[in-house]
Amino acid sequence: MLVYHSTFAAPKKKKKKMMLKELILLVQNNYDILLLTLLTVAVTFIATKAWRSSTVAGNIPGRLGIPFIGETFSFLSATNSTKGCYDFVRLRRSWYGKWFKTRIFGKIHVFVPSSDGAKKIFTKDFVDFNKGYVKSMGDCVGKKSLLCVPHESHKRIRRLLSDPFSMPSLAKFVRKFDELLSQRLKKLEESGKSFVVLDFSMKMTFDAMCNMLMSITEESVLREIEKDCTAVSDAMLSFPVMIPGTRYYKGIKFVKEEVAPFKILFNLATAENNENLIKQARQRLMETFKRMIARRRSGKEFHDDFLQSMLDRHSYPSSEKLDDSEIMDNLLTLIIAGQTTTAAAIMWSVKFLDDNREAQDRLREEQLSISRTKKDRDLLSLEDLNSMSYGLKVVKETLRVSNVLLWFPRVVLNDCIIDGFEVKKGWHVNIDATCIHYDSDLYKDPLQFDPSRFDEMQKPYSFIPFGSGPRTCLGMNMAKVTMLVFLHRLAGGYKWTVDDLDPSLEKKAHIPRLRSGCPITLKAL
Numbered sequence: 001m002l003v004y005h006s007t008f009a010a011p012k013k014k015k016k017k018m019m020l021k022e023l024i025l026l027v028q029n030n031y032d033i034l035l036l037t038l039l040t041v042a043v044t045f046i047a048t049k050a051w052r053s054s055t056v057a058g059n060i061p062g063r064l065g066i067p068f069i070g071e072t073f074s075f076l077s078a079t080n081s082t083k084g085c086y087d088f089v090r091l092r093r094s095w096y097g098k099w100f101k102t103r104i105f106g107k108i109h110v111f112v113p114s115s116d117g118a119k120k121i122f123t124k125d126f127v128d129f130n131k132g133y134v135k136s137m138g139d140c141v142g143k144k145s146l147l148c149v150p151h152e153s154h155k156r157i158r159r160l161l162s163d164p165f166s167m168p169s170l171a172k173f174v175r176k177f178d179e180l181l182s183q184r185l186k187k188l189e190e191s192g193k194s195f196v197v198l199d200f201s202m203k204m205t206f207d208a209m210c211n212m213l214m215s216i217t218e219e220s221v222l223r224e225i226e227k228d229c230t231a232v233s234d235a236m237l238s239f240p241v242m243i244p245g246t247r248y249y250k251g252i253k254f255v256k257e258e259v260a261p262f263k264i265l266f267n268l269a270t271a272e273n274n275e276n277l278i279k280q281a282r283q284r285l286m287e288t289f290k291r292m293i294a295r296r297r298s299g300k301e302f303h304d305d306f307l308q309s310m311l312d313r314h315s316y317p318s319s320e321k322l323d324d325s326e327i328m329d330n331l332l333t334l335i336i337a338g339q340t341t342t343a344a345a346i347m348w349s350v351k352f353l354d355d356n357r358e359a360q361d362r363l364r365e366e367q368l369s370i371s372r373t374k375k376d377r378d379l380l381s382l383e384d385l386n387s388m389s390y391g392l393k394v395v396k397e398t399l400r401v402s403n404v405l406l407w408f409p410r411v412v413l414n415d416c417i418i419d420g421f422e423v424k425k426g427w428h429v430n431i432d433a434t435c436i437h438y439d440s441d442l443y444k445d446p447l448q449f450d451p452s453r454f455d456e457m458q459k460p461y462s463f464i465p466f467g468s469g470p471r472t473c474l475g476m477n478m479a480k481v482t483m484l485v486f487l488h489r490l491a492g493g494y495k496w497t498v499d500d501l502d503p504s505l506e507k508k509a510h511i512p513r514l515r516s517g518c519p520i521t522l523k524a525l
């Protein structure tokens with residue numbers, strides 16, 4: 001056997017050597033063709049994998065595209081148009097149906113379109129789902145913010161912050177806001193000039209909140225703080241897809257600076273510069289808050305406000321009080337979470353009422369009947385607000401139709417099934433409040449502005465402008481009373497004309513707002 005083997009081994013070796021030589025020659029002569037073939041195979045492999053995962057995984061239709069990039073550019077393009085970023089969602093829903101998934105900035109996102117899906121996520125918040133914590137979020141509002149802290153701290157901080165936002169505690173806020181608003185509207189009417197409702201309501205809500213939280217009333221201080229808050233808020237609130245991740249956040253800043261999309265991925269120097277500006281704005285705000293706390297602690301200043309109610313707990317056990325950094329981070333959080341949202345909602349109420357004169361007339365009738373029960377200079381009380389039943393329906397319908405927060409993002413903590421669809425750990429699920437609010441199975445003629453639809457009770461989880469569950473909007477009551485006072489003073493005191501009817505939306509804004517900001521001119525009744 002051995003002999004037989006050795007007899008034939010020599011020519012076989014020779015043959016092998018020759019073949020190898022031929023192969024090397026072949027490779028040398030056809031290097032470019034082989035490289036191209038290899039590349040084609042690699043690209044086909046990646047594309048097939050991406051296609052498979054986009055059509056099979058989780059049974060949710062949609063396109064994930066190539067890793068990391070996915071549909072990021074389509075999302076940015078929708079964001080950069082006057083149709084608004086929800087157009088990205090609307091378009092995909094027309095292609096795939098209500099449930100679809102996509103990949104944006106490297107993360108897989110599923111848009112959850114149903115009230116049952118919303119219920120599942122809200123009731124399992126902190127268990128199977130959570131807001132994704134990312135460093136840049138902490139850099140903006142601070143690590144101790146309600147938006148960033150882990151579950152246990154969230155429960156404690158939320159409980160301690162809640163009292164000033166309860167209905168009875170808001171009575172003082174209502175009077176202060178009413179006084180400020182009445183004066184400013186009167187001035188505007190007397191000037192006879194057109195003014196932009198969005199700018200007006202941004203300033204109004206900011207000033208009223210700073211007054212309620214920290215008793216700041218001095219114009220120069222307010223404007224200084226507002227500038228820094230806006231810088232932080234712009235960086236934070238820009239993208240509702242997820243809480244900004246570092247890369248994501250950098251993307252936002254590029255978008256804001258009109259940089260071509262491909263540079264978003266590569267030009268990191270400007271992004272870092274922007275990050276530094278945000279950090280400086282935050283630092284200035286923290287220093288202002290620190291000085292304010294020090295003055296109160298030294299007894300030089302005392303005010304009957306939110307900040308004082310927090311500081312007055314200094315002798316309580318640590319589980320029953322907030323430390324200074326918790327107070328400061330959450331002061332900033334409240335201002336940022338409250339100002340832009342409420343101001344946008346106020347702007348939409350003016351626009352919707354202008355488009356729906358019947359609703360406007362009915363609202364005016366109710367508000368005038370309340371005014372008739374009061375003396376000339378009487379300010380509104382909580383009881384007055386409680387009697388605004390039609391006013392409250394206007395508030396609700398404004399929030400339903402405008403969808404100030406289009407969707408609420410969560411990260412999946414454990415693989416699970418929502419509405420029969422499989423979602424994987426690490427994916428992002430966005431509770432699509434807009435889709436739920438426009439669902440014709442839940443609302444008849446959903447695109448129609450009709451406050452009377454709230455004569456009837458809504459199905460659970462079908463009206464969620466303030467979210468639900470452990471993370472329900474903390475400022476929900478404050479937002480509602482602010483809007484009611486505004487509607488009372490506007491509809492009960494004036495008629496108005498909208499001076500720019502252009503319906504296009506502000507570009508690059510992730511809270512839907514009219515590009516014009518809704519300019520109006522007032523005329524006293």
Ligand code: HEM
Binds near residue numbers: 467472473474
């Ligand atoms: C029309 C106005 C407003 C709307 C539509 C709105 C909407 C929302 C929504 C939907 C959430 C929950 C988001 C989620 O589940 O991910 C939320 C949370 C929050 N909102 Fe509002 N909001 C408004 C006004 C305010 C105001 C006036 C304040 C305070 C001054 C405020 C403070 C907060 C805070 C602190 C949270 C976080 C709660 C937590 O994580 O526990 N909001 N808001």
